[in-house]
Amino acid sequence: MRRFGILFIALFGVAGCNDDARYVCITEGPLDERGCFLCQGNECDPQPAPDRTTCLVETDCALGEVCTTIGCVAECQGPHECPIGTTCADNGLCLNPLEEEPEETEEPEPPPFRCQFNFECGDSRICIDGDCLSTCLDAPCPDNQQCIDGACRPCTDQSCLTSCAEDADCAEHEYCSSFQCILDTRPEQFCPENECQPGRICLRGQCRTPCESDDQCARIDATIRFCAPVEGQNLCVRSSEVLAECQLNIDCGLGEECVDGACSPSSATL
Structure with missing residues (x-):
């Protein structure tokens, strides 16, 4: 008292x-x-000020309250609208005369848009790691970007790979892939046309065996024991070719490329 x-x-x-x-x-x-x-x-x-609800945004407070630096505070137009321990201050808030005038909290910025599926990005763009990136499967990237795994990405260290339309545009030991010159790590051709053993054919630089059944392939080589269609004809293939994880780099994850039907770390990131 x-x-x-x-x-x-x-x-x-x-x-x-x-x-x-x-x-x-x-x-x-x-x-x-x-x-x-x-x-x-x-x-x-x-009469002390009433306990105030802690808040970060306005939705944390009850109807008729605003979120401030001291918690949820009731709004008012006259002193009789305020709870015991407060009165209607000049700023239209119910405050105790011993309290400093608080600042209203700012609503946080909404999080930036992050895509999950390609259709969210529109035509000619794909969703990779939450970002919508331009594709470079049918057209080259802008000068300040490079094509990696089928998507245009910012150049690293402000340097880009050389743009190209064909292998002749690239330096020695490079070839043109997705409109950019990259190190040529492709296997060399092992067989010119018509230089394989009788009963075998040369396909993409390798001698392959035509077949009619898996048993036929298994009798020739246990490691190449499946008969499967390859470019319009049945050939003996490895299990990895039958159960291929990918066909193109774009079938793989970020930082990976398609090597021998499996997704492997991209040579561009090594």
Whole structure:
């Protein structure tokens, strides 16, 4: 219980603190005399501000409240709209006279758009690692980008691979792939046309065996024991060719390329 001096009671009496059971808030004058009080006669009990809900955004607060640096605070247009321990301040918020005027919290920026599927990116773009990137399967990349795994990516260290339309545009030991010159790591041709053993054919630089059944292939070589269609004809193939994980680099994940039907770390990232 707080008992005020004669001068303070005379001033406070204008507001009615010396009336029976009166609630009043003093917002001006010495700091130690400000506050909200419940008064009985000439004795008044200070009323602290109510506990406030902690918040980060406005949706954390109840209807009619705003999120501030001190928590959720009720909005008001007059003193009778505020809970005990507060009054309607000039900024339209229910505050205790001893509280500093808080700042309203800013709504956080929405997270940047991250794609998940290609269709979210529109025509001629694909979704890789949450970003929509231009494809480079049918057209070259801009000068400040390079084609990696079927997508245009920013150049690393501000340097790009040489653009090309055919192998002749590239330096020695390079070839043109997806409109860019890359190191030629392709296997050399092992067989010119018509230089394989009788009953075998040369396909893509390798002698292959035509077949009619898996048993026929297994009798020739246990490691090449499947008979499967390859470019319009049945040939003996390895299991990796039958159960291929990929056909093109774009079938693989980020940082991978298609090597012998399997996704492997890309030579561009090694």
